[in-house]
Amino acid sequence: DAGITQSPRYKITETGRQVTLMCHQTWSHSYMFWYRQDLGHGLRLIYYSAAADITDKGEVPDGYVVSRSKTENFPLTLESATRSQTSVYFCAGGAGGANVLTFGAGSRLTVL
């Protein structure tokens, strides 16, 4: 029972390149989320999705794009990566609506 699977787990890229972080769930959570975790800031919500084809901005959406054509997948794309986007990214799925979250293991992204 994998739950929430993120890939890649580690990624190094260069400024200006496009990067896509993948998130796949083996359950049927209606809600899915992308957070970034940075020292001193805790978890900050980037985007979330309430259902397929329904997405909305979180606290820090600038520079990111999401899509959700299928319930089980919720990719996060950095269209032109910047150094400030160096972070650990977590995908999560919501059980019981949005309240109880199951997290993936994270994707550590380094932008040089």
Place this chain on the structure above:
Amino acid sequence: AQSVTQPDIHITVSEGASLELRCNYSYGATPYLFWYVQSPGQGLQLLLKYFSGDTLVQGIKGFEAEFKRSQSSFNLRKPSVHWSDAAEYFCAVGAPGGSYIPTFGRGTSLIVHP
């Protein structure tokens, strides 16, 4: 708007000592409250949750938390800490109805000395 405050960035305890991590929330009604734990290099795992009823809730790994409405608090406790409890702990607040996006605190890092 809802908010969560974890006033302690770091907490250091000795193995075998008791532990209390503080969490204060701001929300207009009775919230849903959660504690998550993040071990190094891992994602977050739910420790326990409060939805309603008994204000003292039991979680996994021997943790418990108490909801105190008068103090807007949901502090996490453990009577005897083990070295494996060293981790980052996050308090979160949600809302009945399921469509409300949970808000996380900034986390408290627990350091356990042998």
